[in-house]
Amino acid sequence: MALSFPALVVSGYVILMCHPRLYWGEVGNDLTPALLELPISPNHRHGGWEATGPFARNGGGPVGATRTFVIFNQNSWARSLHFLAAWFLVVPGAVYLLAGAFTGHFRRHLRPGVGELTPRRLWRDVVDHLRLRIRPAPGRARYGLLQKCTYCGVVFAVLPLTVLTGLAMSPAITAGYPILGRLFGGFQSARTVHFFATVVLVLFLLVHTAMVVRSGFLRQMRAMTFGRTP
Amino acid sequence: MKGRRLLTRRNLLLTGAAAAGGLLLPGWWRRNMPPTYGHILRMGDNLTYAAHRLLLPGQSMAREYNPGDITAFPAIFLDDRFLTDPSHPMRSEAYRRSHATGFADWRLKVEGLVARPKTYSLADLKRFPARTQVTRHTCEEGWSAIGEWTGVQLGRVLEVDAGLLPEARFVTFHCNDNYVDSIDLLDALHPQTLLAYGMNGGDLSVPHGAPVRLRVETQMGYKSMKYIERVVVTSELDDGGKDGNIQNGWSWYAGI
Structure with a gap:
């Protein structure tokens, strides 16, 4: 599972390199305007299109064009690796969610306690973090307020969002469950949300790792792996 | 607790079914799954394929969209050699001449595990009841486009006209641009799977696969092959040899 995330990020990046344009709605291609163009591959604005003129019936509107540029495309392995790694995220992830719900882990450790979640305390925690005034975790592993909120956001919102938007891009799955296709406003919207949710996850990983290091790397690693803190 | 019996009828039935399943499964798997060549990525592809077939409602x-939703539609050649090789079949004199005569000499062969192997002209295909659908083409590269397709349901040709034999499991398409790929029977007999000869109200144009291309709406764009010339029904998956898509590292199943 720990390996699946970097595998997903790297393969996802390679897939995005193939068509580094993001759109909103169902449709987006090189002949329609993009929401965002990322200069991350030779395919960025390659301009290798030969117009073949308007189609028979929709004169003036939709056009067709033939691509004359040999694009960068490593999607053969990148797509297969992406979907293989996704299994290693989705299956243990589902087990974690079920276990967390039934063992009371979420209730005890992730849910902010009664009276804990006040704007005042949240603000203080944010300010403390920004000033890098991070207290080493106390002996019994208790998450801080901001930490709880972040974990809840990642576990219950952003990670499920990447999975759902991923499924919403599948022609077979959206045929079976059309609601998925419409939930995010279309195939291209799902793709765009998928990208930004991943950006959030990568940022989370960076901050999370920095915090682990800052709050006592060795002790935290021991706590994560063996579950004991001295 | 009442006396627990080790051997209940239900247990026996379940164990028996599981054992039979365990014995039958490897054979079923080998016959119905695309080859992996021992490659872990192909095994992952097969896991996804099996999960889709098991968990998704069939067909x-x-x-489908409204004609007003039709968008600009890029045409790409699956085979980049088209761009660089002047002797590519799609640049040939024969194809150009065929195109100029409205593909009067074009024929589609349907053979393999069918009761009545047949050869169809474009006019023959157009005599079947036509289906028109406005659908989204989703390319593995990441782009999408909406187009209107007119053609005959592949299932109509295979099941009603040619007659599938009981051992039939896969349908392989041989294309004029040397492309070979296949789909399973579930997708081949899907009501939206067409042998399409029309696009956006006109004849299918050369960049989009004239005279006839496939539309498989439940898979990625690369399974909707262009320039189809021969349809072969098989009991085992034909991987297309070294020109085949799987051997070049692409997933055979592209429903995701």
């Missing part, structure tokens, strides 16, 4: 319809 559900892909979303």
